[in-house]
Amino acid sequence: MKFIAAATLAFTLAGCATAQSKEVRPATEKPAPDEPMFIPTEVESLGSVTVGGVAIPYRAVAGTLIVHPRGWDDTVAIERKRDKDAAAEVPASEASMFYTAYFKEGAPAETRPITFLFNGGPGSPTLWLHMGAYGPQRVETPDLAHGSAPYRTVPNEHSLLDVSDLVFIDAPGTGFSRVAGKDKDKAWFGVDQDIHAFTVFVRDFLSKYGRWKSPKYLYGESYGTMRAAGMTLALQRQDIDLNGVILLSDILNWDLVPDDPQVNPGVDLPYIVSLPTYAATAWYHKRAGAGRELAPFLKEVEAFATGDYALALLKGNDLPDADRQAMATRLHGYTGLSVDYLLKTNLRIEYGALQKELLADKGETTGTLDTRFTGATLDPLSKTASYDPQGSAIGAAYTAAFNDYVRGTLGYGAGKHYEGGLDVYGSWDYKHQPPGIGQPLIALPNVLPDLAVAMKQNPKLKLLVTGGYFDISTPYFAGRYELAHLPVPKQLQANIAYKYYPSGHMVYVNPALLGEMHSDVAAFIRATDGID
Structure with a gap:
């Protein structure tokens, strides 16, 4: 494989974390009915990556945030304790969502863009975008061939840290994220449940790290594009406007999915x-x-x-x-x-x-x-x-690379299993409640109405739609077709840009195309971050 060597990683202090990790309670130790099921964790480290010939020092944080199901508030546990029928409509469950955040050292939070990235599935963690596309390190895999161990990771000269802080998020139950409680499937494994979980995560992350004023972006791949489109409106309902959304290999209307027509x-x-x-x-x-x-x-x-x-x-x-x-x-x-x-x-x-x-x-x-x-x-x-054949060719390399990186470099995950994927596709709750409808629809989900309402309410919101010509899982023309039917006025249609590459679902597997895609995404962020 033709490869342009990236600059070496300047320094990493994962072994001497600047914050102590608070471990999750052992599985054998059950919490009391009025106690939380999970405890947030956090491990910090320092590193540097060179992008475009410029060294970017960063602070990395690997940890978890705790989220609750839709309808939850601070009184739910008290009500359940007082009356067994109280708050019955709120699932009895809790989720611990794992993330890895990279903050450029010395950059003012107020003007520094922040991008939340996630893969899809449903049931996939975000090691793919993390180790393949935009994290400070990436895994090398042979182009169009099956690789073999030992798998090599290299500094990523195409990391998006040159234009934005990055937060890679694992969906509930995937990666190091965990779900618990008797209603855990009902609470987390569905279209609207998933949108809720990520929306609450972003809201709470902004508070935890003081990023409310920052220019904000979502980057979703595959099923993550459905999540991102749904989140545009869900975040607005939390008074959080986005500057932009990047969709990679999008599928927003499942009537177009080619699985079983x-x-x-x-x-x-x-x-x-x-x-x-x-x-x-x-x-x-x-x-x-x-x-x-x-x-x-x-x-x-x-x-x-x-x-x-x-x-x-x-x-x-x-x-x-x-x-x-x-x-x-x-x-x-x-x-x-x-x-x-x-x-x-x-x-x-x-x-x-x-x-x-x-x-x-x-x-x-x-x-x-x-x-x-x-x-x-x-x-x-x-x-x-x-x-x-592609999944078989690269899956082991990405899994091995991330497990080694997160444990050895970031210093997180000792004694914990990293769940590479959940088998929830067939049991996923696909009902979605579009805006203006009183109940979830018994139909294939379609988040185009959510995105349309979000764009009408926030005419500054911009979209970058990307994909590969050789992707049958989410065909590029399906994505182009669905967005051509987005119910927004003509002036808002101009807020959508498209870029397709001679690649497949994961454009970033090819280093040359990753470089091209990085340039396109970086230009999009620079053009929409509101900074003169």
């Missing part, structure tokens, strides 16, 4: 908005678009997807046979899949099918998060891909 006949949008990514994948693997440049090729596919292809799908079974045959032929030209196969699929390419079928003649499966990755097909007779 085949079990919802009549809903064809996921096939339409996924097609440009299928075409990009076929182009990369030289199965379509021969001799074409990627960008104009994709513009052509986008027009086809929202034009002739969409009209054909809308006709359903009424599409004439001759038109069906012609459409299959055109799809073959964009996807590389055979006409016979496309006719069998009724012109609809199921999630996982292209990954499995495109290179079936070679016995290979493409990635899902990044379709440039390939791996041996697990079951040649399966209908769809059985795994994601």
